[in-house]
Amino acid sequence: MPTSPPRAMRIPTGRWIGGVSTGLSQHLGWPLPVVRTGFLVLALANGFGIVLYLALWAVMPLRRSPQSRRDTDFARLIAFGAIVVGVAALVVGGFSALGTYVLPIVVLGLGLAILWQQFGPGGRLDLVEDKYRWTRSILGVTLVMAGFITLLVSEIGWLQGLRTLGVLLLIVGGAAILALPWILRIYRSQAEQRRDLIREQERLDIAVQVHDSVLQTLTLIQANAQDPAQVSRLARTEERRLRTWLYQPEDTAEVTVASAIRATAAQVELDYGAVVDIVSVGECPVDSRTDALVAAATEALVNAAKHAGPQAPISVYSEASSDSISIYVRDHGPGFDVDAIPGDRHGVRESIVGRLRRSGGRAVVLSSPTGTEIQLELPLEASSAPSES
Amino acid sequence: MTVVGQGTDVESAITIIAQTTPDVVLLDVHLPGGNAHAVLTGCAHLRDTTRFLALSVSDAPADVIGVVRLGARGYVTKNIDPEDLADAIRRVASGDAVFSPHLAGFVLDAFQGAPAQSDDELNRLTPREKDVMRLIARGFTYREVAGELFVSVKTVETHMSAVLRKLQLSNRHELTQWAQAHHIY
Numbered sequence: 001m002p003t004s005p006p007r008a009m010r011i012p013t014g015r016w017i018g019g020v021s022t023g024l025s026q027h028l029g030w031p032l033p034v035v036r037t038g039f040l041v042l043a044l045a046n047g048f049g050i051v052l053y054l055a056l057w058a059v060m061p062l063r064r065s066p067q068s069r070r071d072t073d074f075a076r077l078i079a080f081g082a083i084v085v086g087v088a089a090l091v092v093g094g095f096s097a098l099g100t101y102v103l104p105i106v107v108l109g110l111g112l113a114i115l116w117q118q119f120g121p122g123g124r125l126d127l128v129e130d131k132y133r134w135t136r137s138i139l140g141v142t143l144v145m146a147g148f149i150t151l152l153v154s155e156i157g158w159l160q161g162l163r164t165l166g167v168l169l170l171i172v173g174g175a176a177i178l179a180l181p182w183i184l185r186i187y188r189s190q191a192e193q194r195r196d197l198i199r200e201q202e203r204l205d206i207a208v209q210v211h212d213s214v215l216q217t218l219t220l221i222q223a224n225a226q227d228p229a230q231v232s233r234l235a236r237t238e239e240r241r242l243r244t245w246l247y248q249p250e251d252t253a254e255v256t257v258a259s260a261i262r263a264t265a266a267q268v269e270l271d272y273g274a275v276v277d278i279v280s281v282g283e284c285p286v287d288s289r290t291d292a293l294v295a296a297a298t299e300a301l302v303n304a305a306k307h308a309g310p311q312a313p314i315s316v317y318s319e320a321s322s323d324s325i326s327i328y329v330r331d332h333g334p335g336f337d338v339d340a341i342p343g344d345r346h347g348v349r350e351s352i353v354g355r356l357r358r359s360g361g362r363a364v365v366l367s368s369p370t371g372t373e374i375q376l377e378l379p380l381e382a383s384s385a386p387s388e389s
Numbered sequence: 390m391t392v393v394g395q396g397t398d399v400e401s402a403i404t405i406i407a408q409t410t411p412d413v414v415l416l417d418v419h420l421p422g423g424n425a426h427a428v429l430t431g432c433a434h435l436r437d438t439t440r441f442l443a444l445s446v447s448d449a450p451a452d453v454i455g456v457v458r459l460g461a462r463g464y465v466t467k468n469i470d471p472e473d474l475a476d477a478i479r480r481v482a483s484g485d486a487v488f489s490p491h492l493a494g495f496v497l498d499a500f501q502g503a504p505a506q507s508d509d510e511l512n513r514l515t516p517r518e519k520d521v522m523r524l525i526a527r528g529f530t531y532r533e534v535a536g537e538l539f540v541s542v543k544t545v546e547t548h549m550s551a552v553l554r555k556l557q558l559s560n561r562h563e564l565t566q567w568a569q570a571h572h573i574y
Contacts, residue, residue, distance in 0.1 A: 243447065279494035279526045282501060315490060315528025319497070328527045373527075 009063035017080055018057045050084055078116060082109020104150035111143025213241055233273050240266060257284045257294060257325060258318055264298045265316060272305035275313040282320035284380070292359035293327065293378045299351045300329040300374040308333025308372070324379045332371040352376075390475065399423035403431040410438055412482045416461065418445035418452045425452075429459040436460055442481045448491040454499070457556050463487025485546045486553035493525035496556060512559050514552060521548045 008027035010019035021039060025032040042049030057077065086102040086109075114136055153161040217238040224230045258280035265276040284290065297316070304314045308331035317328045352374060356363040361378035393409045396402030398421040406414055406428075414432075418425045425443055432439065443461040445452050453464050462481045465474060466489055477487040488496070500514045514522065517538075524534045535542045 246447070246449075277490065277528070279490045281494050281497045281526065313528075317490070317494070317523075317527040319523070319526075321501075330528045 008060050010057070010060045011063050018053070018076060019062065020053055020056045020060060023060055023063070024056070047088065054081070054084070076113065079109050079113035082106055082112070085109075101151075101154075104147040104154070106147075107143050108147025108151070111140045111145075111147060114140035115144065209242075209245060213238060229273055233270070236269060236275065237266075240269070255286060257286055257290050257320060257327075260286055260290075260294045261297060261316060261318055261327065264294065265301060268298070268301045268305050272302070274301075274305035274308075276301065276305075276316060277313045278316045278318070280318045280320075282325075284320035284325045289359050289378065289380075290325065292355055293325065293361060293376055296352045296356045296361075296363060296376050297327045297329060299355075300376070303352075303374075304329060304331035304333065304372065307331075307336070322380070324377060326378075327376045328373060329376075330371060330373040335367040335369050335372050390478065397421065399427045399431070402428050406432050406435065406439060410435065412438075412440065413478050414439055414441045415478065416441050416443050416456070418443055418447070418456060425456045425461070426459055429456065429461065433460065440481045440484070442478060442487060448489075450495055453489075453492050453495055454556070457492070457553065460557065462553065463489075464492045465489050466491070480546070484550070486549040488522070488525050488549060488552075490526050490528055493522045496552060497522050497526060499556075500559075511555055514555065518548050518552050521545055522552060525549075 008023055010023040011026060012019055015022050016036075021032060021035045024030070025035045028035075039049045039053055042052060082105055086106040089101045089105065149161065149165060152164060155161075156164070217234055221231050221234050224234065258278075261280070262278055265278055268274060269276055286294075297318075301314065301316070308314065312332035315328075315330045317330075319326050353363040353365065356376055356378065359378065361376065363377075364375040366373045366375070393411050394405040396405045400422065402416075402420065414428075416425050416428060420428065425441075429441060432441075441456075441461040443453075443456040443464045444467060445464070446467045448466060457464060462484075463477060463486055465477050465487060469477070469489075480487050496514075497519065500512075500519075520538060521534060524537055529537065531542050531545050534545050538545070
């Protein structure tokens with residue numbers, strides 16, 4: 001038998017009633033069904049099992065976990081207790097007691113248990129968030145009222161019962177009206193607190209972002225002030241990162257062609273110190289065929305970055321419609337003679353034009369002394385499935 | 390080109406604009422104490438004599454479309470060349486529209502989708518206007534657009550003014566949806 005913990009505890013997970021069986025089973029090292037059967041057998045022996053169960057419930061503390069709410073425990077005790085008392089009344093008083101005592105007590109107990117669970121010290125008072133909140137509250141109140149009225153009526157008869165009930169309602173109603181402002185104030189202050197919490201969280205998020213990236217970049221820039229290329233690169237990287245964080249927070253996953261292009265352009269900027277400006281229209285999910293398109297566009301970007309010089313930015317325009325997707329990569333460099341590329345050299349001819357043609361697309365390279373534009377087009381099948389990559 | 394005034398926040402901007410009635414107002418989208426929307430609404434009565442060119446660091450759809458719908462004649466980003474900026478100011482002063490590639494992209498995005506047959510002309514772009522927007526979005530200058538489409542620069546400017554008008558006045562349902570999706574309004 002493993003060394004037992006210093007004290008037996010009731011375990012809330014996997015319990016049926018109070019966790020006494022589960023706790024005991026773990027403490028003594030006995031299998032759970034044995035313990036439960038034991039209690040059942042003892043319960044039949046003149047109710048000894050029930051008494052023992054309740055006694056152990058009182059003595060054994062509940063093992064707390066962060067998720068468990070403290071007062072579901074008390075609620076369960078009430079419910080169970082009510083059922084037990086009801087059954088006891090039944091056994092003692094015979095079946096005539098069923099209508100008069102047992103049922104009302106059980107109902108009353110259940111109602112109290114529900115209400116305690118909702119509004120007891122452990123429960124949260126946010127009436128707005130849980131849509132079953134109102135149903136449960138009303139159910140609880142109804143049960144309590146039903147149980148109470150039945151008990152009352154069975155004691156003093158209908159007429160007296162109704163009169164008493166009327167008086168009681170007046171008292172309770174008056175008290176509720178008196179308490180209403182106080183309750184509203186508590187509710188409102190809770191909402192206010194929650195709002196403040198959210199605001200504080202936002203502020204912390206921003207502070208972290210600024211500290212982690214922006215401050216560090218500014219420090220690096222100061223340290224590298226002699227190297228203009230490095231400074232420019234650092235500034236550009238940080239600008240892009242901040243811009244993405246501010247304006248395109250959903251852009252992190254590369255699930256659309258546009259975001260894949262943005263990612264690859266960022267890498268090109270980093271590697272070659274270029275500046276890439278991206279405009280995208282429409283959305284297209286990534287799949288194996290668009291991979292070829294993105295690869296060709298990357299190649300085009302690299303070419304532009306290598307040969308166009310750092311002066312003017314490289315413009316990328318991507319347009320996705322339902323039947324095709326086009327990408328245009330444009331730079332303002334010195335241009336080159338497309339036809340003069342020898343056929344055996346890889347580069348423009350193979351990696352861009354050839355690759356795209358193999359995927360069923362089309363690539364056109366236009367170059368002049370004022371700049372180069374590479375136009376990539378890929379028709380999409382009407383029934384293309386979304387990304388598997 | 391002379392600078393007749395400089396405002397530092399929404400209040401002072403509105404005051405100075407009312408006092409000096411410039412031909413063109415270069416308006417930053419984000420100002421202390423508010424944003425360009427407030428200035429544009431505050432100066433709405435001057436719309437005929439004064440024209441607004443919006444300027445911003447961001448290319449966020451909310452900034453861009455928002456100011457255009459409120460009456461700005463154009464939108465440029467802060468990393469624009471000084472010569473291009475002067476050119477843009479001159480264009481706006483003479484009544485034309487200035488589109489940055491990003492704004493052109495947003496226009497194409499917002500007016501995408503096949504409109505209904507009975508749709509008002511105001512709510513869709515003609516094929517020619519789409520071509521112009523596409524070329525602007527691809528990074529072509531006005532001259533290059535004119536060369537590409539074999540028309541004069543003036544024609545290009547006319548098309549762009551027409552697109553600007555449609556963007557400002559369109560009540561197209563998809564445009565509203567698109568704007569909502571991009572958290573503009």
